[in-house]
Amino acid sequence: MEHRHLNTAHWTAAAVDSALERGNLKDWRELFTAVQANDEVAELVLRIAREHPQGGASVLATALALRLRPGANALKFPERKGAGDQH
Secondary structure (H helix, E strand, O other), X not given: OEEOOEEOOOOOHHHHHHHHHHOOHHHHHHHHXXXXXXXXXXXXXXXXXXXXXXXXXXXXXXXXXXXXXXXXXXXXXXXXXXXXXXX
């Protein structure tokens, strides 16, 4: 993937974040082809989508990752607690 300042064949956290934030359809196809082939990439997408929410892109990325890799552990990344939540 070549995106912004990134030029990598591996899906790093920065590359996933960039694709979700500014990626085009080609970038998303590359990312989700990698998700389909690799649980680690799927879990990375789930983590980035949760830690750096980007509206609809994060929602769609989460849904696609879970659809393509049902074994990806979404529960591994707990929900963030809001200010009004009890601990």
